[in-house]
Amino acid sequence: MAMYESEHTRFMREWLEKHPEQVEEQKKGRALWWDKPQDVSAQAKLRESAVPVKPYYYDTNH
Incomplete structure (x- = not known):
């Protein structure tokens, strides 16, 4: 069974691989x-x- 990976997660993972200083x-x-x-x-x-x-x-009675 394949694990779901959102587009945002994939984008962030790839972006951080390209920009390790971040x-x-x-x-x-x-x-x-x-x-x-x-x-x-x-x-x-x-x-x-x-x-x-x-x-x-x-409730003001209590």
């Missing part, structure tokens, strides 16, 4: 926007301080 640019962009160090204690504090949301936000 792989490094991709990594830089990812590090800039996504790969951030995580502060576990700060995340725990945020979770603990969260206020529970009412089941129906606009």
Whole structure:
């Protein structure tokens, strides 16, 4: 059974083969926007301080 490959995926794979310098640019962009160090204690504090949301936000009787 053949695996499906979209036109976009094929285009990107071929383009990156022709422009290998862009792989490094991709990594830089990812590090800039996504790969951030995580502060576990700060995340725990945020979770603990969260206020529970009412089941129906606009219900003023509860």
